[in-house]
Amino acid sequence: MPNAFWCIVEDDRRGTPKKVMAEVIGEAARVSSGRAEAVWLTDKASEAGLTQLAEWGATKVWLLENGAFAPYRSEVWVGAAAELAAKERPRAIFAPVTSRAREFAARLAARLGVGLAADCVAFAMDGERLVATRPVYAGKLLAKVAWAKTPWVATLRPNVFRPADGEPGRKAAVERPSGPTPAAQMKFVERREEVSTGLPELTEAEIVLSGGRGMKGPEHYVILEDMARVIGAAVGASRAAVDAGWRPHRFQIGQTGRTISPKLYMGFGVSGAIQHLAGMRTSKVIVAVNKDPEAPIFRIADYGIVADLFEVVPELTKEFKKLLEK
Ligand SMILES: Cc1cc2nc3c(=O)[nH]c(=O)nc-3n(C[C@H](O)[C@H](O)[C@H](O)COP(=O)(O)OP(=O)(O)OC[C@H]3O[C@@H](n4cnc5c(N)ncnc54)[C@H](O)[C@@H]3O)c2cc1C
Structure with missing residues (x-):
C-alpha cells in the first residue's frame, strides 16, 4: 500500500507478538488513517500471531521468516529491513521502545539515511508531514520534531498510546518477500540464558x-x-x-x-x-x-x-x- 506505516513486530521469541504491538499498530493506524502494516522478522511465526496482528489493525503482514533472524543480530535484521524498505518505500517505520527495537530503529534509520525520533509519546499529522512529540532533558520538556525525509522512523514509548481495540475476524494479507537474507558477520560465542522471574516484564507491566x-x-x-x-x-x-x-x-x-x-x-x-x-x-x-x-x-x-x-x-x-x- 502506498504511504504505508510499517510497524516492526516485537515478539516473545516464541512466535507471539507482544501486547505493546497493539499500541504501536493502533497508533500507526490512527495517524495514517488505516495504513498500518506489520513487518515481522522472526525464525518462527505462528498463525495465532499473524491473526493477532491483523486483528490489531495491520492491513498487511510482511513476514520475513528465516532461521537467521534468531537470535537477534542487528546487522542481519537491519540489512533485511533496509532492503525491503528501499523496495517498498513505506512512509513511516514505527517500533516500540524495547532494548532490541531501540538499537534496531537507530541503525535502520542510519542505514536509510533518515532521521529517528526516539521515545515518542504523541504523533499528529500537520498537513502532509508527521510531527512527533518526545521528551527531552530527562523528561523536563516535550519537543515536537519532524523529519526532513521519509521514511519517518520512530520508536514509541510503551503504555502511552491507546492500544487498538482488536477486531476479531479481521484479516491481513501475508506477504513473504523473497530475496537473500544478509549473512551474519558476527556469531554468538557465549551461552545465552533466558532468566525469568515469573513476574511481568518491566516495560510491559501495567x-x-x-x-x-x-x-x-x-x-x-x-x-x-x-x-x-x-x-x-x-x-x-x-x-x-x-x-x-x-x-x-x-x-x-x-x-x-x-x-x-x-x-x-x-x-x-x-x-x-x-x-x-x-x-x-x-x-x-x-x-x-x-x-x-x-x-x-x-x-x-x-x-x-x-x-x-x-x-x-x-x-x-x-x-x-x-x-x-x-
Ligand atoms: C549520568 C547519571 C545517570 C543516572 N542514571 C540513573 C538511572 O537511570 N536511574 C536511577 O535511578 N538513577 C540514576 N542515576 C543516579 C541518581 O542520581 C540517584 O543517585 C539515584 O537515583 C538514587 O537512588 P535512590 O533513590 O534509590 O537512593 P537515594 O537517593 O539514596 O534515596 C534513598 C531514599 O530511601 C529513603 N529511605 C531510606 N530508608 C527508608 C525506609 N526504611 N523506608 C522508606 N524510605 C526509606 C530515603 O529517605 C531516601 O529518600 C544517575 C546518575 C547520573 C549522574
Whole structure:
C-alpha cells in the first residue's frame, strides 16, 4: 500500500507478538488513517500471531521468516529491513521502545539515511508531514520534531498510546518477500540464558514496584516480589540499588536504564533523583513511600506515604490480598 506505516513486530521469541504491538499498530493506524502494516522478522511465526496482528489493525503482514533472524543480530535484521524498505518505500517505520527495537530503529534509520525520533509519546499529522512529540532533558520538556525525509522512523514509548481495540475476524494479507537474507558477520560465542522471574516484564507491566536504596539490601526485595505476585506487577529498581549489586541492570529504571510508563508506579525508598524520574515520570499514577517528607519524589507523586517502607509494604500486600480475594 502506498504511504504505508510499517510497524516492526516485537515478539516473545516464541512466535507471539507482544501486547505493546497493539499500541504501536493502533497508533500507526490512527495517524495514517488505516495504513498500518506489520513487518515481522522472526525464525518462527505462528498463525495465532499473524491473526493477532491483523486483528490489531495491520492491513498487511510482511513476514520475513528465516532461521537467521534468531537470535537477534542487528546487522542481519537491519540489512533485511533496509532492503525491503528501499523496495517498498513505506512512509513511516514505527517500533516500540524495547532494548532490541531501540538499537534496531537507530541503525535502520542510519542505514536509510533518515532521521529517528526516539521515545515518542504523541504523533499528529500537520498537513502532509508527521510531527512527533518526545521528551527531552530527562523528561523536563516535550519537543515536537519532524523529519526532513521519509521514511519517518520512530520508536514509541510503551503504555502511552491507546492500544487498538482488536477486531476479531479481521484479516491481513501475508506477504513473504523473497530475496537473500544478509549473512551474519558476527556469531554468538557465549551461552545465552533466558532468566525469568515469573513476574511481568518491566516495560510491559501495567503496575511497577520500584525499590531504591531504602530497601537496604538485596534480601529485602522479596517483600516487593510478594506484593508484585498479588497484584500482577513488575519489580524495578533505582540505579543506587543496581550499582550496589542488589538487582541486575535490566531492572534499572531511569535515564541510563529502562523507560517505563505503567498505569501505576509505586516507589519504595526511592528519593526521586532527576535521572530516575526520567524513566518513569510519564506513569499514569505515581505513589511514593519514603520516610523523608522532603524527598523530591513527593513533588511528582499523586499519592505519598511518609513512613517506613518495611512497615508499609507488608500492610499493603495484606490489604491488596483481601481486596482481590473478595
Ligand atoms: C549520568 C547519571 C545517570 C543516572 N542514571 C540513573 C538511572 O537511570 N536511574 C536511577 O535511578 N538513577 C540514576 N542515576 C543516579 C541518581 O542520581 C540517584 O543517585 C539515584 O537515583 C538514587 O537512588 P535512590 O533513590 O534509590 O537512593 P537515594 O537517593 O539514596 O534515596 C534513598 C531514599 O530511601 C529513603 N529511605 C531510606 N530508608 C527508608 C525506609 N526504611 N523506608 C522508606 N524510605 C526509606 C530515603 O529517605 C531516601 O529518600 C544517575 C546518575 C547520573 C549522574
